[in-house]
Amino acid sequence: MHKNKSIKLIKYYSFINYNLIYNNKAINRYKKDNFGITEDISNNLELLKKSIISQKNCDLKKKAKNIVFSDGNPKSKIMLIGEAPGASEDEEGLPFVGRAGILLDKMLSAINLDRKNVYISNIINYRPPENRKPTEEEIKRYLPFITKHIAIIRPKILVLLGSTAMNALIGSEVVISKMRGKWIEKKFGNSKTSVIVTFHPAFLMRQPAQKKLAWIDLKMIRDKKNNLNIN
Secondary structure, three states, rough: HHHHHHHHHHHHHHOOHHHHHOOOOOOOOOOOOOOOOOOOHHHHHHHHHHHHOOOOHHHHHHHHHOOOEEEOHHHHOOOEOOOOOHHHHHHHHHOOOOOOHHHHHHHHOOOOOOOOOOOEEEEEOOHHHOOOOOOOOHHHHHHHHHHHHHHHHHHOOOEOHHHHHHHOOOOOOOOOOHOOOOEEEEEOOOHHHEEEEEEEEEHHHHHHHHHHHHHHHHHHHHHHHHHHHOO
């Protein structure tokens, strides 16, 4: 019992103090895993990706180097959605591979998860110039794509990272300080999922004191995962 408590404290303090030890080097991560997803899911994801790439008159797409579609395990029942790619993500074509991605990996590790058992995407699939916040028009353009993306994956737990993801998928009238740490049920396509909002890792790097609240959210995700018997 004492040993288990010590392990939990180590994970907690490692997470809380992680902003002191992250480095500036982007994660060099490319998809090498074959998760054995069904042909139906594979085809639907490929069609969705092609639909995003084939958009007309999208300034974000014109200025970006790569589409940033997803990372992780498409079979996972835990899906995380952030805001938009940054410079590192645009370079590698994968979400959360820069400094915020390093912290996200640490957050997942604190509740015994990693990219092999979660699935990650963003509201926006192309980098906004200078890493600016996506405009309402851009969010509106990409909303059908991320909604379809969720419907294909059919997660049992959907984690919205930050206010942009929250406002896009829950509503613009809500604020993250009041919404975070609460479960709501929402339907995407024919799939109903439990949704929780927490802070974006980039915000936590700017406001490390908020990691205490993020840790509460992470423990809620861990408990929900256990209650739903998600591996």
